[in-house]
Amino acid sequence: MIVQFLKDRLGGSKPKASRVEVMAARPFRNPAVSWARETRDENAPPIALLKIPRRKDKFGNLMAKIFRLPEYRRLELDEIGSDVWELCDGETPVESLTKAICDRYKLNRRQAETSVTAYLKMLAERNLIALKAGQGQRTTDARVDKKRKSAAGTKRHRTI
Amino acid sequence: MRIIGWQGFTLETPESCDLTGYSGDFKSGYFRVDDSEELSVEIRWGTESERSKKEPDPEARRDTYFQSLQKEARKKKLSVQTKESDAPKRTQRPERLVSGFTWTGDKKAYGVAWYCRTCRRMTLAQVMGPRSGKSGIGNTAEAILGSIVCHSDDPEWRVWAIYDLQTQIPAEYDLVSQQLMNVYLRLTFARGAARLSVEQWSLANVARRGAYLDLWLAANAKGEMRQARYTVDETETQGHPAIALTGGPAFGTPMMELMKQTSRMQMPATRFSAQAWECEDSNKLYLIEGMRTFRGRDWVGDVVRRTLCHTNI
Numbered sequence: 001m002i003v004q005f006l007k008d009r010l011g012g013s014k015p016k017a018s019r020v021e022v023m024a025a026r027p028f029r030n031p032a033v034s035w036a037r038e039t040r041d042e043n044a045p046p047i048a049l050l051k052i053p054r055r056k057d058k059f060g061n062l063m064a065k066i067f068r069l070p071e072y073r074r075l076e077l078d079e080i081g082s083d084v085w086e087l088c089d090g091e092t093p094v095e096s097l098t099k100a101i102c103d104r105y106k107l108n109r110r111q112a113e114t115s116v117t118a119y120l121k122m123l124a125e126r127n128l129i130a131l132k133a134g135q136g137q138r139t140t141d142a143r144v145d146k147k148r149k150s151a152a153g154t155k156r157h158r159t160i
Numbered sequence: 161m162r163i164i165g166w167q168g169f170t171l172e173t174p175e176s177c178d179l180t181g182y183s184g185d186f187k188s189g190y191f192r193v194d195d196s197e198e199l200s201v202e203i204r205w206g207t208e209s210e211r212s213k214k215e216p217d218p219e220a221r222r223d224t225y226f227q228s229l230q231k232e233a234r235k236k237k238l239s240v241q242t243k244e245s246d247a248p249k250r251t252q253r254p255e256r257l258v259s260g261f262t263w264t265g266d267k268k269a270y271g272v273a274w275y276c277r278t279c280r281r282m283t284l285a286q287v288m289g290p291r292s293g294k295s296g297i298g299n300t301a302e303a304i305l306g307s308i309v310c311h312s313d314d315p316e317w318r319v320w321a322i323y324d325l326q327t328q329i330p331a332e333y334d335l336v337s338q339q340l341m342n343v344y345l346r347l348t349f350a351r352g353a354a355r356l357s358v359e360q361w362s363l364a365n366v367a368r369r370g371a372y373l374d375l376w377l378a379a380n381a382k383g384e385m386r387q388a389r390y391t392v393d394e395t396e397t398q399g400h401p402a403i404a405l406t407g408g409p410a411f412g413t414p415m416m417e418l419m420k421q422t423s424r425m426q427m428p429a430t431r432f433s434a435q436a437w438e439c440e441d442s443n444k445l446y447l448i449e450g451m452r453t454f455r456g457r458d459w460v461g462d463v464v465r466r467t468l469c470h471t472n473i
Contacts, residue, residue, distance in 0.1 A: 019197070043369060043370050078366075080366060105363055105365075106362075106442055106443035107343070107363070108324050109176065110176075110323070111324075111362060113196070114342050115342055115343070
């Protein structure tokens with residue numbers, strides 16, 4: 001019981017989502033992050049350029065003062081990353097997103113699923129996106145909830 | 161249906177299945193194919209020595225497997241019910257001694273053990289799926305088990321088919337190394353000092369982005385091409401513009417390797433040839449490359465003709 005309590009307090013027990021739950025989830029972009037597609041290379045399609053606001057809490061403000069941090073950090077996504085980012089609209093489930101990437105880049109389902117889920121995980125870890133539970137599923141788990149809250153309020157954002 | 165080809169075995173599985181585990185070589189080994197949910201196929205095999213006169217008994221093999229299953233179940237504190245059963249009709253072939261079985265534990269499995277007189281391999285294949293559910297795996301299992309072939313009709317060639325790569329390699333070459341990544345596959349085969357590699361890259365349009373194919377390959381290939389100096393010619397492969405590379409080992413480490421081969425009393429592999437092309441229909445890049453001895457046959461052209469790119473999509 002004590003071990004479980006400590007695990008919960010320290011965030012050691014992370015709830016695991018099944019593949020079905022993950023595929024039905026709908027990723028959405030952090031509203032605090034502004035973005036636009038820009039052409040960097042004439043031969044390549046426009047890529048997504050993200051503007052990520054810095055932390056605005058006391059610690060963030062202090063660090064910004066000391067190190068003269070800019071208000072925003074810029075992040076360039078690659079071609080496939082830009083397509084995934086654009087599809088993170090809160091409406092498209094991961095399954096459809098994967099299918100769209102499959103069709104666009106002629107990948108097989110497994111290849112696309114592996115790449116897209118790894119990429120979404122990376123974006124979520126950086127608080128750039130969060131996942132909504134799919135329709136007809138049980139309520140979102142604590143981790144997802146935490147990310148959703150984090151994505152909704154600018155105060156909680158951490159810079160990358 | 162998807163074709164899986166590994167170490168001389170070929171089988172037809174549902175489209176969602178792919179290779180997820182492997183070990184061993186042509187003589188004895190194991191591989192596993194999974195779909196993303198609950199269906200999985202396992203094949204284990206061992207080769208009978210040519211000296212042994214008595215044909216091995218698949219029923220004995222099955223019983224040994226039952227014993228190991230029971231032992232494992234006891235460790236996990238599960239109960240397993242094993243049962244002998246008739247092998248599916250399509251698995252019963254004139255060159256095979258066959259014995260069927262099923263078991264039920266935390267999963268339900270349908271399996272067959274057989275000994276093939278042609279390739280002298282004792283094989284144990286099983287299809288596992290959920291224990292219950294509205295759609296049982298019986299029919300799927302029968303179809304998969306019936307489709308398993310343990311030796312190719314053409315004894316000179318073996319089918320290798322994993323993920324989106326489907327090719328045929330001369331039977332005298334054995335798999336020595338492989339790299340199976342999400343968007344990059346490499347299979348390297350060897351026979352003595354001779355080497356033969358097949359490399360495939362997905363997302364060709366993103367990866368190459370208009371670069372010259374030979375320059376792109378020089379920077380990205382991981383097979384024999386890294387160890388060769390060569391000249392480049394333009395050619396055509398399966399309707400795609402391609403490049404053909406011919407040459408020999410590069411100076412430095414590859415030359416040292418030649419000396420090692422000579423010191424091992426092996427005929428050194430001194431001839432390099434390769435063909436590469438981009439298939440726009442499947443958005444993939446292919447590189448077939450080989451290093452062979454002076455008198456050795458150049459298999460690259462034949463392997464290229466037997467490699468499917470856009471035709472299977």
